[in-house]
Amino acid sequence: MRVDFEPDDNVVFPKEYTPEESPDDFDPGLPNQLLDFVLRSEASKVVDTDIFSVMSKRRSTRKFQQKPVETKKIDKIIAAADTAPTAGNFQGFEIFYIKSPEKKKLLVPACNKQPYVDAPVVLVFCKNPSRVKFDFPEDILKKFAIQDATLAAGYSQLAAQALGLSSIWIGMFDEQKVMEIIGTDLVPSSILCIGYPLQTKFPKPRRNLQELVHVSW
Numbered sequence: 160m161r162v163d164f165e166p167d168d169n170v171v172f173p174k175e176y177t178p179e180e181s182p183d184d185f186d187p188g189l190p191n192q193l194l195d196f197v198l199r200s201e202a203s204k205v206v207d208t209d210i211f212s213v214m215s216k217r218r219s220t221r222k223f224q225q226k227p228v229e230t231k232k233i234d235k236i237i238a239a240a241d242t243a244p245t246a247g248n249f250q251g252f253e254i255f256y257i258k259s260p261e262k263k264k265l266l267v268p269a270c271n272k273q274p275y276v277d278a279p280v281v282l283v284f285c286k287n288p289s290r291v292k293f294d295f296p297e298d299i300l301k302k303f304a305i306q307d308a309t310l311a312a313g314y315s316q317l318a319a320q321a322l323g324l325s326s327i328w329i330g331m332f333d334e335q336k337v338m339e340i341i342g343t344d345l346v347p348s349s350i351l352c353i354g355y356p357l358q359t360k361f362p363k364p365r366r367n368l369q370e371l372v373h374v375s376w
């Protein structure tokens with residue numbers, strides 16, 4: 160069995176991922192100092208700061224430009240995931256930021272041959288129920304972890320949209336194959352593929368509220 164995480168208290172950043180900028184007085188001991196800094200930093204001129212406008216414009220994209228995504232934007236997308244609520248604040252999820260072009264290519268067949276999985280930015284969100292330290296049955300912890308991972312990915316998806324990017328949420332994949340490729344024992348919940356869209360499309364239609372909302376007195 161592979162060991163997924165051996166956190167070292169003296170190490171702040173994962174191997175090969177450091178946010179582009181950190182505060183001058185950066186103190187890893189100060190909770191959320193870096194997170195707040197990344198979230199507030201000026202990432203780009205195309206940032207849409209109106210959350211409702213971001214929501215109303217988001218549309219899944221499966222064709223991306225080759226243009227790489229700026230590290231500052233990736234920092235914000237990851238930071239956004241870190242702001243999501245989690246059960247008991249135990250943060251029962253992990254993000255695998257796939258930088259290897261070879262691994263991205265391997266993910267395509269693992270995701271039902273969906274070619275757009277080989278996108279400029281690929282984030283695999285995994286459930287980590289072992290972080291959820293409630294004294295509840297295992298199935299509850301697993302349920303919390305899937306909700307944690309899903310919410311976090313949703314926050315990242317909206318952040319990507321706010322940054323002028325587009326994304327596609329991938330739920331159709333072979334869990335075992337993805338775990339093998341990214342090298343983890345943690346089960347993935349979704350894969351978020353992000354980049355600059357080739358075309359900007361209108362949002363897809365939704366049901367009317369009569370079908371969606373069920374009022375219960």
Ligand SMILES: Cc1cc2nc3c(=O)[nH]c(=O)nc-3n(C[C@H](O)[C@H](O)[C@H](O)COP(=O)(O)O)c2cc1C
Nearest residue numbers: 217218219220221273327328329330331332362363
């Ligand atoms: C749980 C879930 C699983 C999804 N899986 C896939 C997938 O494997 N491949 C894909 O191309 N799109 C996938 N999508 C994207 C949906 O097709 C897309 O969100 C939906 O058509 C609505 O379009 P919109 O995102 O533009 O509003 C998935 C979305 C969700 C929420």
